[in-house]
Amino acid sequence: MEQWLLSLRTDTPQEGFELAIQLSQRGVVYTQPSEEIRNRLRPLYSKNADSLxxxxxxxxxxxxxxxxxxxxxxxxxx
Amino acid sequence: MEQWLLSLRTDTPQEGFELAIQLSQRGVVYTQPSEEIRNRLRPLYSKNADSLxxxxxxxxxxxxxxxxxxxxxxxxxx
Amino acid sequence: MEQWLLSLRTDTPQEGFELAIQLSQRGVVYTQPSEEIRNRLRPLYSKNADSLxxxxxxxxxxxxxxxxxxxxxxxxxx
Amino acid sequence: MEQWLLSLRTDTPQEGFELAIQLSQRGVVYTQPSEEIRNRLRPLYSKNADSLxxxxxxxxxxxxxxxxxxxxxxxxxx
Amino acid sequence: MEQWLLSLRTDTPQEGFELAIQLSQRGVVYTQPSEEIRNRLRPLYSKNADSLxxxxxxxxxxxxxxxxxxxxxxxxxx
Amino acid sequence: MEQWLLSLRTDTPQEGFELAIQLSQRGVVYTQPSEEIRNRLRPLYSKNADSLxxxxxxxxxxxxxxxxxxxxxxxxxx
Structure with a gap:
């Protein structure tokens, strides 16, 4: 896998929050590497309150x- | 996205708790950016005990x- | 909202535990401000093992x- | 409520683990104070793998x- | 209950991970002390992805x- | 079980994230040692948004x- 995480340091808390989002998404990517399958799932969970x-x-x-x-x-x- | 998180410092624990609520909501906003969809989901989960x-x-x-x-x-x- | 959290300090661990309960309930209150709706939900979740x-x-x-x-x-x- | 938590100190890790169990049960007791209802729920969740x-x-x-x-x-x- | 937890120290991270597994299982044992019931539940949850x-x-x-x-x-x- | 975890140190945050993934998978392996059963479950949960x-x-x-x-x-x- 390509390099995507070089440091946990960010300049501001907001950039830190956005890095936290990236980490969360990466956990999904590693578990389900197929972008096609992930794209199929996204509309489902992004409209489900409990998934959000x-x-x-x-x-x-x-x-x-x-x-x-x-x-x-x-x-x-x- | 606009600037919304400049600092994690607050004057009182209560303001800190309210900032924690904002962070929680922001996690949802980043995952589902459409305000319209979020507004549709809100009445559902806010009346569901397990979602609350x-x-x-x-x-x-x-x-x-x-x-x-x-x-x-x-x-x-x- | 009224002032409800002035400090996280308590005299004893038990009072600390009771403060933790308050914080947990406040999280629900902020998400569903209507006391009437919360009162309707309470009998349901308080008799459901998984909710408890x-x-x-x-x-x-x-x-x-x-x-x-x-x-x-x-x-x-x- | 009676005094039940005077200290978080224990002599051994095992006693600490048993205190952690007590804390977990107390969280349920505070949320559902009726012993009768809790006793009715216990046989259900204690035989459900996901609840355990x-x-x-x-x-x-x-x-x-x-x-x-x-x-x-x-x-x-x- | 017999003595089962004398220390949290282990020689290696792997032994530490295995101790963490023991702690997780003990939480279940304290909640459902009947070995017979636990044995009945095991084949169910160990074949269920979400339980795993x-x-x-x-x-x-x-x-x-x-x-x-x-x-x-x-x-x-x- | 063979040696699989000698250290928690990694050179970069990304390698640390990948170690975290390994730890997560090991938790499943210890709970369900049968590779055959795990392989049967994988296609199910890897296509389920909530499992991911x-x-x-x-x-x-x-x-x-x-x-x-x-x-x-x-x-x-x-």
């Missing part, structure tokens, strides 16, 4: 990791 | 992150 | 946060 | 908290 | 605890 | 552990 909530939960878990890796952006001036 | 419990769980996970980022508001005088 | 287990799980997650905020009450004499 | 797995998950989450509170019993001689 | 995934999730949570207890085996030469 | 989301969640939990074990690769030059 479950997706948001994975993002939350990955955001914990990314936030810790960035020391919660405590030293970022905003 | 699941939503509360994501908030709990995000609140862990926000609380850690604020050092649990230990130095806040109340 | 799910509720206990959110409490466990919030208790992790509250316990960390109190340094696990290590310096409390009991 | 879910119960074990809450125990695992609470055990994280108890283990951290005991500094993982690192200084316990065994 | 749920079991793997508990192992992951317990592995977090065991890994932290061993300081992630950072000082183990391999 | 659940798999991604375990990966996220294990990635928390691996990332902490590597101090979030903070000292890795990229």
């Amino acid at each position: 909530i479950a997706a948001s939960q994975i993002i939350a878990i990955n955001f914990q990791t990314v936030a810790a890796a960035n020391d919660y952006w405590k030293n970022t001036t905003t | 419990i699941a939503a509360s769980q994501i908030i709990a996970i995000n609140f862990q992150t926000v609380a850690a980022a604020n050092d649990y508001w230990k130095n806040t005088t109340t | 287990i799910a509720a206990s799980q959110i409490i466990a997650i919030n208790f992790q946060t509250v316990a960390a905020a109190n340094d696990y009450w290590k310096n409390t004499t009991t | 797995i879910a119960a074990s998950q809450i125990i695992a989450i609470n055990f994280q908290t108890v283990a951290a509170a005991n500094d993982y019993w690192k200084n316990t001689t065994t | 995934i749920a079991a793997s999730q508990i192992i992951a949570i317990n592995f977090q605890t065991v890994a932290a207890a061993n300081d992630y085996w950072k000082n183990t030469t391999t | 989301i659940a798999a991604s969640q375990i990966i996220a939990i294990n990635f928390q552990t691996v990332a902490a074990a590597n101090d979030y690769w903070k000292n890795t030059t990229t």
Whole structure:
């Protein structure tokens, strides 16, 4: 697989959140490598409230990791 | 996407809890960007006990992150 | 919304556990603000084993946060 | 409610695990205070594999908290 | 119940992972003490993909605890 | 069982993510050792959106552990 994750550091919490989304999607990609099958599933789960909530939960878990890796952006001036 | 998350710092635990709710909702927004579809789903899951419990769980996970980022508001005088 | 969370500090682990329960319920309240709807749902999920287990799980997650905020009450004499 | 949780400290990891079980059960007790209803539900979920797995998950989450509170019993001689 | 957990320390990460599996199984044993009932359930859940995934999730949570207890085996030469 | 986990250290975050996937799969292998049964289940869950989301969640939990074990690769030059 190509290189897609070089660092967990991001400049802002929002970029960290977006990285958490990428990590969540990658977990699906590794489990189901076929883009065609994933594309077939997407319209189903993206219109299902419980699937959306479950997706948001994975993002939350990955955001914990990314936030810790960035020391919660405590030293970022905003 | 517009800037929506500049910092994980909040003045009080309650504002931190409310930020955790925002993070949970954002996870859904990124997964299903169509506001129209989300609005259609909302009345369904917001009247379903298990969906509400699941939503509360994501908030709990995000609140862990926000609380850690604020050092649990230990130095806040109340 | 009124002020309901001023601090994560509690005197004892048990009060901390009870705060974790409050946090779990607040997650539901924010997601479904209508007390009337919540009251309609309560008899259903409170008699459903899987819902009760799910509720206990959110409490466990919030208790992790509250316990960390109190340094696990290590310096409390009991 | 009576006093039931005075400390998160235990002498051994096994006692810590058993405390984690108590915490998990307490989460259910607070959500459904009626012992009669809980007793009616117990035979159902205790014979359902997915409910048992879910119960074990809450125990695992609470055990994280108890283990951290005991500094993982690192200084316990065994 | 007999003594089964004397320490969270293990020599290697793999032994730590195997301890995490034991902890996950113990959570089930405490909740359903009857070996006969558990044996009846095993063939069902062990052939159900979602149950297997749920079991793997508990192992992951317990592995977090065991890994932290061993300081992630950072000082183990391999 | 053969040796399969000698260390939680990896050179890059991406290798850490791939180790997290391995840990997630191992949890399933230990619970259902029969490769034949697992192979029968794979086509089912890998085409089910909710199973894929659940798999991604375990990966996220294990990635928390691996990332902490590597101090979030903070000292890795990229």
